[in-house]
Amino acid sequence: MAKHVSHTVGLDIGTSRVTCIIGEPGDGGLIDIVGIGEAEARGLRKGVVVDPESAVEAITRAVEEAERMSGLEAEEVAINLSGSHIMSFNGQAIVAVSGREREVHLDNGNGHGRRSAHAHMAVAGRDREITADDVRRAIESASAIQLPAGREIVDRLPQEFIVDDQDGINDPVGMIGARLAVKVHIVTSPITARQNVINGVNRAGLMVGEMVLEQLAAAEATLTDDDKEFGAALVDIGAETTGLIIYQRGAVQHTAVFALGGSHFTNDIAFGLRTPIPEAEKIKRIAGCASGLCLSEMERGELIDVPSVGGRPPRQLSRQILCDILQPRAEEVLSHVADEIRESGWEGQLSSGVVLTGGGARLHGMVEIAEQVFDAPVRVGYPERDRFGGLVEDIQSPAWAAASGLCLMAQRVKSAEMRASASRGAQAGGLGALVSKFRNRFGGIF
Ligand SMILES: Nc1ncnc2c1ncn2[C@@H]1O[C@H](COP(=O)(O)OP(=O)(O)O)[C@@H](O)[C@H]1O
Ligand SMILES: [Mg+2]
Known part of the structure; x- marks a missing residue:
């Protein structure tokens, strides 16, 4: 199953420390920690890059240490979004379900409705099946807000879906309904702050994959x-x-x-x-x-x-x-x-x-x-032992929560992408990147 899934790298760029964790898929769904690196950082103030040279140097040192320990090379890294410039709020929206039209079969009351003659008295197009595209539209609509100049949305975290009057839904794809409402937690950052961090990572010879709010990454590693x-x-x-x-x-x-x-x-x-x-x-x-x-x-x-x-x-x-x-x-x-x-x-x-x-x-x-x-x-909060294997004992500290969570989230995305590309075949490849990203990061749950 996971044969082509390779290692992932979590890079937590802090104000005092840069920490790096390399993980590989292990037995029983655990992430085996195979490389750990850390370096004192001086290039950031309150989460903002103020001295790019120092930031690049600290990133390089932390990553190289983890690479040496694991014998693996870091190419793409999942990094933290942090800093007091980050602002978040909740948004919501309702969209009409446009999804695939679906025949609604009427039951003739004998329990075999689908197979009886009555079953073919189908009412076409009355109810609709919610698709990933509907979900993406709803999330985008909920986050279509006027932002102050120079600010951008860096993450959208769906909180709950409501299909017609049914609330508390985690994943509405495949459900039947006419109206899809969503509540979303929206994270924003100044564009330049994010770009400066990405630049620093790129200058250290690395590509940025996932970008995750630091406390969210820490929660993925430590909360049940x-x-x-x-x-x-x-x-x-x-x-x-x-x-x-x-x-x-x-x-x-x-x-x-x-x-x-x-x-x-x-x-x-x-x-x-x-x-x-x-x-x-x-x-x-x-x-x-x-x-x-x-x-x-x-x-x-x-x-x-x-x-x-x-x-x-x-x-x-x-x-x-x-x-x-x-x-x-x-x-x-x-x-x-x-x-x-x-x-x-x-x-x-x-x-x-x-x-x-x-x-x-x-x-x-x-x-x-x-x-x-x-x-x-x-x-x-310590990196949970039911999620990590390998060198997990070496990171039993709350200071490793974010880096291990980043590695874990990147691993989930990678595994899900591998599964998706393996089973793609007949399926249209148009699953909104946004939707697949949410599903994957949280292990299939929104
Ligand atoms: N053993 C310890 N006792 C008290 N404070 C500590 C200890 N170890 C680290 N710290 C404090 O934790 C802070 C750094 O935490 P960290 O999560 O690594 O920060 P950042 O992500 O901002 O770089 C520093 O202020 C440091 O003094
Ligand atoms: Mg930190």
Whole structure:
């Protein structure tokens, strides 16, 4: 079946790190992770390329490392869309089903209607079968909105289809109906921001395939189908940006990006303890804690060495003081997210609670403080072991969620394309690229 399906590459271009994962189709539908690469990034600010040379260099280093490890070559890569310039909203539209005309056979009541003489009293053209083209028209119509100059739609995520009066439909193709309504989550970005990222990837000698909102990719790697169905908010805490994605009823209901992230915590330590940024970063990772509740009495009193700036001698400060700096910042960042969730109207409907990903989720005490702020169950999201094989143990960190999700989504698209081209034959090749893309990325479910 999957014999010609080859490897796919997920490339997560972050503000602080570029991460690359190469995966191959493995046994039991798993993606075998065969290559992992990472490089410190300096070429982006808040998700926007500001220093193309540095960005290209970091991309090249991360990809080459993953290539060396896997012995495979990266050509086309799936990349993340991120940055506080990304804006999303929901749209909807209704179209008349034009689809294939279909004969409606009347049942003669004896249970053999289709084969009886009555069965041929067909009413032609009354009901119609919904085609992929109808779905594409509906989605396009729902996203036909006036955008501010210089902005473009970068993704359309169908939330729900309604056929006549039947709502809650995931995939209406093949259903019979007269009216097809769709609700779509629309993601937009400034055209130049997207082009600059693509340019950077191209200059590193790579082609861009899928482009996926970063928190969506992280969710594909870490959330379960139940999380998406019963409601979950995923919060991806990067260095300078934090992404939010809300799922309910199996679909993306809301997304947002905030210009806040882990570097704000580091800056607070540097400022508060008067220590250089690289030292502040180390202190945060080793001794930092975002919630006072997580420290025992003894840990509170533990002393940490704090190098000073300007040649002054190092000092010693307690972990409690460090926590006093980090906790208000954590509360501030998470409160912005909580406000957004409240305003989106989904607050009371997230049975699976909140999932934290991104490097920022690694800060000690983040889960505990987030539980207080969201007043909901919170967990850290790791690339799920029921989706990944191979070197999966090496990426058991929330910081690998986006890259692994990108690799996974690219693999699904590739497998589905292979299946489609194998079975194409008699079928018209006109299946809207848009529709097939949605179906494939989410493993057949919209
Ligand atoms: N062990 C850790 N403890 C606390 N913070 C961490 C840890 N590891 C990474 N971070 C923070 O995570 C952020 C980077 O997260 P990442 O998801 O890699 O960001 P980006 O995608 O923006 O490059 C940085 O602010 C970094 O300080
Ligand atoms: Mg990131």
